[in-house]
Amino acid sequence: MSSKDQFVFTLRGGLKMPALGLGTYAPKEDDDDVFNAVHTAVKVGYRHLDCAAIYRNEIAVGSAIKKLIIEGTVQREDLFITSKLWNTCHRPDLVRASLKKSLDDLGLKYLDMYLIHWPMAYKEGGEFHPRDENGKVLFSDVDYVDTWKALEDCVDEGLVRNIGVSNFSSKQLQRILDKARIKPQINQVECHLHLSNSKLQKYCQENGVVLQAYAPLGSSGNKTEPPPKCLEEPVLLEIAKAKNKTPAQVTLRYLLQRGLSLVPKSVTPQRIQENFQIFDFELSSDEEKQLQNLNKDFRMHTEDM
Numbered sequence: 001m002s003s004k005d006q007f008v009f010t011l012r013g014g015l016k017m018p019a020l021g022l023g024t025y026a027p028k029e030d031d032d033d034v035f036n037a038v039h040t041a042v043k044v045g046y047r048h049l050d051c052a053a054i055y056r057n058e059i060a061v062g063s064a065i066k067k068l069i070i071e072g073t074v075q076r077e078d079l080f081i082t083s084k085l086w087n088t089c090h091r092p093d094l095v096r097a098s099l100k101k102s103l104d105d106l107g108l109k110y111l112d113m114y115l116i117h118w119p120m121a122y123k124e125g126g127e128f129h130p131r132d133e134n135g136k137v138l139f140s141d142v143d144y145v146d147t148w149k150a151l152e153d154c155v156d157e158g159l160v161r162n163i164g165v166s167n168f169s170s171k172q173l174q175r176i177l178d179k180a181r182i183k184p185q186i187n188q189v190e191c192h193l194h195l196s197n198s199k200l201q202k203y204c205q206e207n208g209v210v211l212q213a214y215a216p217l218g219s220s221g222n223k224t225e226p227p228p229k230c231l232e233e234p235v236l237l238e239i240a241k242a243k244n245k246t247p248a249q250v251t252l253r254y255l256l257q258r259g260l261s262l263v264p265k266s267v268t269p270q271r272i273q274e275n276f277q278i279f280d281f282e283l284s285s286d287e288e289k290q291l292q293n294l295n296k297d298f299r300m301h302t303e304d305m
């Protein structure tokens, strides 16, 4: 269980996705921080980057990728790069242009993965968060099953190799699975020690979908919130001490051993490295059980970025 090569998912068409990726949602940081984080991460060994149009930093991510390629650290094919379709662009005729915008910002010819970021659609237009005069979000009635067909067309065109969803329940995913010509490969959802999402994981496994954990360290993603509380659980601290690893490393290793993909975010070079050093130790089934017992079905993320 010690080699990182064992934690790779083989997707449609034989495409390989490393289970561990770098998250790039950095609401408190500027573009230089994100550029440096991506550059550091790939130098350290990460080959999987999780991006999105709504993170508003795909140009910075793209600049780092360009630099890494020019320096000879990696070639484009060595990287697995995900982006996400924002809620205002679910209408089928808007999908290709949104994907192209992410590609242009990232400086890429193709993506490895494109996800529908959330199941609900917002009113189309320039604003990421369209609201009425009372501040209420304006929705659109586009059905994500129709959005999915437009994503399939983007695969046919070679703009993206694989497609998936994010923040979908099993019911919502089933509606796509029932109609899909190209099956979703990933469902990226909030998942950490306080939110195991194990029922959804079982459903995904039975349907050939990889469950990918976002906020794996338990961050609320909120600009003003303190650091993740999950990392302070006494049981976790004890296991970390016994293993001579940090609480973050034990958490990430636990999620890996559960068979998940995960995309922890950090802009701190030492933590980026720390979060990658999870392939040289193993948790026993008793330790796994203790960590499993920390689940509270506690969700922090709603769509309010």
Ligand SMILES: NC(=O)c1ccc[n+]([C@@H]2O[C@H](COP(=O)([O-])OP(=O)(O)OC[C@H]3O[C@@H](n4cnc5c(N)ncnc54)[C@H](OP(=O)(O)O)[C@@H]3O)[C@@H](O)[C@H]2O)c1
Residues within 6 Å of the ligand: 022, 023, 024, 025, 026, 050, 051, 117, 166, 167, 188, 189, 213, 214, 215, 216, 217, 218, 219, 220, 221, 227, 228, 231, 246, 248, 249, 263, 264, 265, 266, 267, 268, 271, 272, 274, 275, 301
């Ligand atoms: N699909 C979706 O709707 C969705 C929603 C949210 C997030 N995501 C994706 O998932 C990624 C990760 O989620 P997230 O950023 O919300 O939360 P996270 O990865 O659980 O936690 C990130 C926070 O933990 C800190 N941190 C990182 N490594 C640490 C370590 N070793 N020890 C202690 N603290 C550590 C980071 O600080 P520093 O950066 O300061 O080091 C940051 O404050 C995002 O970046 C994004 O790519 C997707």
